[in-house]
Amino acid sequence: MNRLRRKIDKYLVDWKNDKNKMPLIVKGARQIGKTDAIEYFANSCYKYIVEINFAIQKQYLGIFDNGFEVDTIIKNISLINPELKFIPNETLIFFDELQACPNCVTSLKSFNIDGRFDVICSGSLMEINYKEIESNSVGNKIDYNMYSMDFEEFLWAKGYSDNQIEDLYKCMVELKPLSSVQYDVMMENFKEYMIVGGMPAIVNRFVTQKNYSGILELQRQILLDYEEDIIKYAFGLDQGKILNVYRKISTFLGNENKKFQISKVEDGARSREYIGTLEWLDNAGIINISYCMEQPELPLRGNYNPDNFRIYFSDTGILIGALDDEAQEDLRYNKNFNTYKGAIYENIVGDMLVKAGYKLYFYKNEKGTIEMDFFIRDKDSLIPVEVKANDNATISLNKLISENKYKDIKYGIKLCNKNIGFNGKFYTFPYFLTFLLKRYLKEK
Numbered sequence: 001m002n003r004l005r006r007k008i009d010k011y012l013v014d015w016k017n018d019k020n021k022m023p024l025i026v027k028g029a030r031q032i033g034k035t036d037a038i039e040y041f042a043n044s045c046y047k048y049i050v051e052i053n054f055a056i057q058k059q060y061l062g063i064f065d066n067g068f069e070v071d072t073i074i075k076n077i078s079l080i081n082p083e084l085k086f087i088p089n090e091t092l093i094f095f096d097e098l099q100a101c102p103n104c105v106t107s108l109k110s111f112n113i114d115g116r117f118d119v120i121c122s123g124s125l126m127e128i129n130y131k132e133i134e135s136n137s138v139g140n141k142i143d144y145n146m147y148s149m150d151f152e153e154f155l156w157a158k159g160y161s162d163n164q165i166e167d168l169y170k171c172m173v174e175l176k177p178l179s180s181v182q183y184d185v186m187m188e189n190f191k192e193y194m195i196v197g198g199m200p201a202i203v204n205r206f207v208t209q210k211n212y213s214g215i216l217e218l219q220r221q222i223l224l225d226y227e228e229d230i231i232k233y234a235f236g237l238d239q240g241k242i243l244n245v246y247r248k249i250s251t252f253l254g255n256e257n258k259k260f261q262i263s264k265v266e267d268g269a270r271s272r273e274y275i276g277t278l279e280w281l282d283n284a285g286i287i288n289i290s291y292c293m294e295q296p297e298l299p300l301r302g303n304y305n306p307d308n309f310r311i312y313f314s315d316t317g318i319l320i321g322a323l324d325d326e327a328q329e330d331l332r333y334n335k336n337f338n339t340y341k342g343a344i345y346e347n348i349v350g351d352m353l354v355k356a357g358y359k360l361y362f363y364k365n366e367k368g369t370i371e372m373d374f375f376i377r378d379k380d381s382l383i384p385v386e387v388k389a390n391d392n393a394t395i396s397l398n399k400l401i402s403e404n405k406y407k408d409i410k411y412g413i414k415l416c417n418k419n420i421g422f423n424g425k426f427y428t429f430p431y432f433l434t435f436l437l438k439r440y441l442k443e444k
Helices: 009-017 036-046 072-078 102-113 151-157 162-174 181-194 200-209 214-234 239-253 277-283 314-321 328-334 338-355 397-403 431-443
Strands: 024-027 048-053 092-096 118-123 144-146 287-293 304-313 360-364 376-378 382-387 413-416 427-431
Touching: 009 036, 009 144, 024 036, 024 151, 036 048, 036 092, 036 118, 072 102, 102 118, 151 181, 151 200, 151 431, 162 181, 162 427, 162 431, 181 200, 181 314, 181 338, 181 431, 200 214, 214 239, 214 314, 239 277, 239 304, 239 314, 239 338, 277 304, 287 338, 304 314, 304 338, 304 360, 314 338, 328 397, 328 413, 338 360, 338 376, 338 382, 338 431, 376 431, 382 397, 397 413, 413 431, 427 431
Parallel strands: 024 118, 024 144, 048 092, 092 118, 287 360, 382 413, 413 427
Antiparallel strands: 287 304, 360 376, 376 382
16 A cells, blocks of 8 residues: 555645644544554654554553553553653653543553653544543643544545645636646545545555556445444443444435435434434544534624534545445536435535534525525634535525625635635635635635
8 A cells, every 4th residue: 555645744744743742532433544653754764663553552541550650551561562762852652542432541641741752642433532631731741633534635646746736826826727637636526535535445446556456346345334433332322323323424415405404314213212323423533514604693602502403424525435336427428316315415515524524514594595505614704614515506595605694704705616816705616625615715
C-alpha cells in the first residue's frame, strides 16, 4: 500500500514542536488511517518508539494496576518487554486501540506532569468507552478528531500539488470562473471521490489500479465491519435497535424530506425505546447528524430542535456501498439517479463541511415554503447553503436573503454543477470547492 499524505501529518509535527504540548488523543471511526498516520510520524520523528496495541497485546492491559505514576507504568511495560527503550525526550509512547483499556486515559495526567516522554493515544468508539473516567485527564490532554480522507487529500493521492489546489482557491477569491480544463478535470475527480469515498485503503486501491474494480466489495466489507462493532461494543444498549437505525439510513436519505423518524425504523417503534442509538452511531464516527433550526438566525448551536434531524453517512463511499448493486454504476455513468441523486450530493457536501470543521444544521418551516439544506456562518452573519443536484430554481435561497425578517442573513451560497459566480445575492460554487469554503469565508 502506498503511503497517502494526510492533513494530520502536519498537525503531528506541529504538536511535537510545541514546547507546551500535552499527551494527544487521536479520535475517529475505524479504518480511517489513524494508526498508519501516527506510525509514519513516529518513525520519521523519533529515535525510539514504544507502541502498545491494547486490543491485540492484551498482556499490557494490567500495566496500570499498580497505579498511574510514570515510573511504575514504565516498569510494568519493561517487565513484559525488556527490549523497549525509554529515553527521555527521544521516545514516543503510542497507546493504540485505547477503547480496549480506558484506564490508560487516567495515566495521561501523570505523563503530562512528568514531561519526559511524548505520548499519543488512538482508538475508535472512545467517546462511548471512557466517558466515565475522562474527567481524570481534563486539562492534561489534547483531542484531535480525525476523519476519512477529504477531497483535498483525495487530490493529493491522485498526484495533484498544493499549487494546483491554490489555483482553485485564487479563482474563488477573485470570483473568476475556472478554465474549462480546470472545471472538467476537477468535476471528474469529484465524481470519482463521490463514488470511492475517503477510506484510505479504498482510495489507495482506486488510485493504484486506476479503475473501480473491487471498490464496491471493499465498501460493503466496511459496512459489515461496522455492524460487527455494533454487536461487539454497544454495551448497555439494544444492539438490534442500533442495527435497525444503521441499516435504514440510506432509506431515509432517499425520502423526499430526508427526515429521520423512529416510527419508520420498525413497526410500532417508539422514540423512548431508541434512546441512545443515534448518539452511539454518532460517537462511533459512523454518521453525521444535521439538526433542524427553530429559526434561521444566530446563534446556530442554541437554536435547533434536537428531535428534528437528518442522518448522513460520515463517508459518502459507504453510502454508495449501502445502496443497491446498480447504484455505483448509475452514478458513474451519469444516469438518472432519481431521489438518491439529491441525497448523495447532500451527503457528500455535509461530509465535506464536517471535515472542514462545521456542525450541520438545516431549516424547513412548518408550511414547507422555505427549506434550506445547510447553514454555516462567518464572523457576523448566517449563511444559507443550498445544494442543487440539478440547476433548477433557488426559491428558498432567494427568500432567505431578500426578506427583511431574516436579519442575520446577508448573502448565501449555492453549490451545484456550475462555475464560480456571484449575482449580488449568493455565490455559486461547484461542489468540489466545498472543502475550501471555511478558508474562503475566513479570509474574504
